[in-house]
Amino acid sequence: MPSDVAPFRIAIVAGVSVGRWTKAWKERRPETPLEVIPIPESEQRSVLTEGIADVSFVRLPIDRDDLSVIRLYSEVPVVVVPKEHPIALFDSVTEADLAGEILRTEDPADAVEVVAAGVGVLRVPHSVARQYARKDVEAIPVSDAPETEIAIAWPTESTSPDVEYFVGIVRGRKASSSRGEAPTAPPPPTNQTTAKRPPQRGAKKPQGGGPAAAGRKRGARGSR
Incomplete structure (x- = not known):
């Protein structure tokens, strides 16, 4: 049966694989579906400012005005x-x-x-x-x-519990951690360039x- 809960929307630029993080979300937050939106790099900011995605995996540099941006890893x-x-x-x-x-x-x-x-x-x-x-x-x-750098970004004014939870997963928060605990630094994705x-x-x-x-x-x- 279709869910009445609005999906949490994740935009990704080419080359980014989010499988390990979406799997963790589905295991911990099965009540909230996910939507993954592949985007061209030229749209990595507009998908956020226009409300198309809740968070976006972006390739730096990006205009950071009104955005929260956390660098994740580098690419060769x-x-x-x-x-x-x-x-x-x-x-x-x-x-x-x-x-x-x-x-x-x-x-x-x-x-x-x-x-x-x-x-x-x-x-x-x-x-x-x-x-x-x-x-x-x-x-x-x-x-x-x-090298280029991959980061996760979202509109600062739209920081929600779901955004905080997903960012925590990306940054290495374990399922047993409370939402308020500071997450550890993320290990480089096994299928990404470090x-x-x-x-x-x-x-x-x-x-x-x-x-x-x-x-x-x-x-x-x-x-x-």
Whole structure:
């Protein structure tokens, strides 16, 4: 039977997985249904100010006026390239290696399609590249690019018991904790990119030049 209780609405930008937190909510607050709303990054503030979502997982920076914002974790930046692109041979590349490449700026889902067809490359957080992963592209870490950050945000004036409860879950509050207790810092989601960069293998320059000559060659792919 449908519930007469209004759902608690959670907006998420691409790359964010909220399964562990929504599962905890359903176990602890089964009387209040959840609605998860995927949104483009361009709408991460408007979904809150227009009342479309109660909370939103956003990618910083965001205009914080009238919002409460709690930073959660960092993401490693990557470049998505076609599988046969010279950059795909490397464990990591630098900003300089990308000079002269055509950077795609479309929605990631569309941009990956274009990149796979051999037109340009895409710069995105690792979690976004993972969400749109396919067999004909590779995601290579950009070692000297700044990391991006994921946060949870909500309108300060709309802070409700439900908002406080969900934020507490995200920040690590146990089911036995009272609502007023200070939650512990959240452990990084197991299926998200954390602040640690992936280990890099020893540097090997490819024979000759190429757009990624300053990068780190992927040993596992060097035999192609």
